[in-house]
Amino acid sequence: MSRSVTLEAVDGVEACCSPLTGGILADAAAEQLAGVFKAMADPARVKLLSLIAASEGGEACxxxxxxxxxxxxPTVSHHMKLLVGAGLIEREQRGKWAYYRVNDDTLDRLARAVAPG
Amino acid sequence: MSRSVTLEAVDGVEACCSPLTGGILADAAAEQLAGVFKAMADPARVKLLSLIAASEGGEACxxxxxxxxxxxxPTVSHHMKLLVGAGLIEREQRGKWAYYRVNDDTLDRLARAVAPG
Known part of the structure; x- marks a missing residue:
């Protein structure tokens, strides 16, 4: 299940990462970019991203x-679901626990999409 | 008035742009970064940013x-107020109209804050 969520998310991020200031964005591209920003528009989710990135081995449960x-x-799991859905975090189930790591590829795409043209 | 709004916003952005994945963010830094993402978490505001950047001379009323x-x-003005408040857009009143341009410095800071460490 986590795998299909991740794949959908990556598709979304690939489509979304048209440069913000490289020309007039089509409606679909604007919606997808806004969706990724929405996933990051919460202090708890921003902090979760920084906590996971700073964890030993770059992963955390x-x-x-x-x-x-x-x-x-349950609240953390809800936030993680939104971050995974936006392609910002990858989830891997190992036994009882799910482990999370930051998707550097998505952050790299997003940084390039935001950078002034 | 537009000037004081812009200055506040720039202060906020300066404080916010700690790298997302460069260590555990303090609560205040996470809140400020989430606030900038919130301003971009709407397809109309994403499209406004791209429209202004693509306008002749990089500015639009x-x-x-x-x-x-x-x-x-009124709806566009509401979105512009949020973008100006987040430091993403600069506003200059000239006669009857306010003119807007993208704040490249903010986008550059944000891109560097988002880029994987």
């Missing part, structure tokens, strides 16, 4: 993330 | 922006 944010596991 | 988006002037 939900069990590592609840205490630093002072949030419940 | 509200009168240039209503028709391409099919939105009323």
């Amino acid at each position: 939900v069990c590592d993330l609840t205490a630093p944010l002072g949030l419940s596991q | 509200v009168c240039d922006l209503t028709a391409p988006l099919g939105l009323s002037q």
Whole structure:
């Protein structure tokens, strides 16, 4: 299940990352870019991204993330679902726990899309 | 008035642009970064940014922006206020009209903050 979510998300991000200031964006490109920004438009999700990136080996499970944010596991899982859906985070199930890492490729595309033309 | 709004916004952006994946973000930095993403988390505002950047001389007045988006002037003005507040757009009043241009410095800071560490 996590795999299909990730693939959809990557498709979305590929389509979305037209440069913001490289010409008038088509409606679909503007919607997809806005969708990725929406996933990052919450302080808890921004902090989750920075926490995962700073974790040992660049990966973390939900069990590592609840205490630093002072949030419940269901709340963290909800935020993670939105980040995975936007292609910003990759999820891998290993036994009981799901492990998350930042999708550097998406961040790189997004940075290039935002950079002034 | 537009000047004080712009200055506040630039302060916010300066504080916010800690790298997303360069260490665990403090709460205040995460909030400010999320605030900038929130301003971009709407397809109409993403499209406004691209329209202004693509305008002749890199600037546009509200009168240039209503028709391409099919939105009323009050609605466009509302979106512009949020973009100016986030430091993404600069506003200059000249006579009857306000003119807007993209703040390349903010986009550059944001792109560097988003780029993988």
